[in-house]
Amino acid sequence: MNPANKQQSDEPVDSFADNGLDQLYNEADYWHVNVGESKIHARRMPGRFRRLKWMTACLYLIYFFGPYLRWGGRQAILIDIPNRKTYIFGLTFWPQDYWMLSLVLLILAIGLFFTTTIVGRAFCGYFCWQTVWVDIFTWIEEKLEGSPSARIALDAAPWSMRKTRIKALKHLIFLFLAALTGVTFTSYFIDVRELWTYYTALEGHAYIWSVPLIFMIGCYCGVALLREQLCFWLCPYARIQGVMIDPQTIMPTYDFKRGEQRARIGKGDDKSGDCIDCNLCVAVCPTGVDIRSGQQEGCITCGLCIDACDAVMEKVNRPTRLISYRSLFERHGEASNLWYKRGRVYVYSLIMLASLGGIVYGTTQMGGLSLTVIHERQPLFTRLSDGSIQNRYLLKMVNKEKKELLLTVAISGVDGAMLEKSERLIIPAGAVKSHTLFVKAPEDSLVAGNTPLRFTVTGQGFSADYKSVFVAPLE
């Protein structure tokens, strides 16, 4: 380093080393971030939010039973990749209709923004598959191993027959549920009846075994092993939602003015607040967060601490809502707008409505006939013996109807141009067909270079057109 520069920078560095850095190091000693060094065994307590969590978890029954619904002789919801068709009840989506998928994704993304800006990470707390699966898995764990303290004791205990039996049974159940998740996922892509015959006969393509297997391993690692660590360190949505929260968003919040100073029952003085420092809010937290330290990255806003605290407050005859859904403004005693009085709620709603409109429009416009015309490039044109110019075209027609279509082709836009012969084309139901056509025109009626040429196919009340080009020589 240049000595002159060093001279200049000496002072600030020294002062930082004297105070700032030591302070930073000291502070780091107090930081406690859960990195999975101790396993979180959350307590389960009944309450309002617990009930809500069960109800939202039940939505996933749709996922498990969805593939077994039938519609008109086939699976009601099926993404048939080899045939490039997606069926959702009566609707059939072709690859051409996939622009609607982007609108669905837009609705889901904006829907996440919408919910997060109003009630915080409600998706994380109630709807996320990771949260729901962990909730179910830990429920099973509690049934097998007992209360959190029993579980901690069992983990610490030396291996015995009893411990082996319990642990083996638990992991078997976990693996079974993970496999079921994977098989269900796969059955949205292959007819579920076919899939089960393959599984029961132990045969079939490698994919129908490998896809659920990969899913099973992922589910087992994510839900049975990583658990809340996945939310902390892997999930991008946890971080994305953090920036969508604003001071008017309501989230589980500890009323520090009322709660502090914490004091155990019977040990308080006149300075003590309502919090009796029972730590139950920490004990019930599925991510092991202490909500009394304020809103933090680990909080999935599931409200289980609210259930716990309210139950305790009732027991000790103090007012409830020591922890409750509040916005940052409310926590500081300021007024907060009602949710429907906020601009971004309307912006998000508008985007979602527009996308929904697009999907409704798209689904009503589906079906029918579509046409693409590809002009042959080698050669761009051919001079025939009578001096006229011939162009070659490839017509690609998609018949999305459930019946065969009989079509006639017409052209317009170039003077004197005519089809080599008038043809009736038969496109079978639900088929893509290509057809080569020649168009010729006498040279004296042609403009040199490119002239737009419109192809129209019509028949049985359907029609489709496509703008192509007729190429004539330049001289």
Next chain:
Amino acid sequence: MSEKKQPHDVEDTGHEWDGIRELKNDPPRWWLIGYFLSPVFIVVYLILYPSIPLINDYTRGLLGWTQIDEYNESLAQLKIIREPFEKKIEALSAQEILSDSEMKRYAELSSKVTFGDHCGACHGSGGQGKPGFPILADDDWLYGGTLETIIETITDGREGEMPAFGDQLSEREISDLVAFVIASSKGERSPAGHDVFMGETSGEANCVDCHGEEAKGDHDMGSANLTDKIWRFGGSEEAIRRTITYGVNQDGKMTRRAIMPTFGTKLKESDIKKLAVKVWSFGGGQKPQEE
């Protein structure tokens, strides 16, 4: 998970920049596992796959895998898919292939590579021709545009012939003949040069023997139709003069070259059939005349 030490508890390496110390923390466990697994992977790979070059050979690996085998396997798979079609092609006549839309499509698509390898260099990948080489996409045929004659042309090849008239005709006669040919391509009958064309002038030279009285050419002989707008060797005055003066496939540098090689010995009969269907479908195929 490796043990995470607090900054005050851990030794540093002695490196310090602007008050930031480099600590001697262990690297993460997952990273170490990956680090030690990579040499294991290398060893396993060396044993299983061809890897070490020797002086005259290389280590083959236990699996016996080679790239060319993998290529041949996928080629064999393609063959299995094509086999039923190929069998059908062998059994059908070119005309039958043409009238079956599925077989026609197969013939056109599967002969793309054959066409590119053997025909495209002269005739262009879409049959658009090149200067000096005939266009296949138009409706003018020297030897006939029916499937039968196309197959004949591909199988046996063609060699055009036209005498060089430079020695036999005077400068003026050639000029008259050029004017006659240009006029006839416009559908006119120019009086000048007509006698030359008919061989009514001095000498043995005449055009009518090959090109016919109406100058429409003859498919059996491969003589060009002079009344249409398509020129085998260019339609400018200069080009026509050269063709008349030096002829086709005669001696000398200036003569026109028109030789199509024989493919009957190079290609299978079914490949030629497929090519004929492809060429016919370029846009100028002719139906067999029923007379």
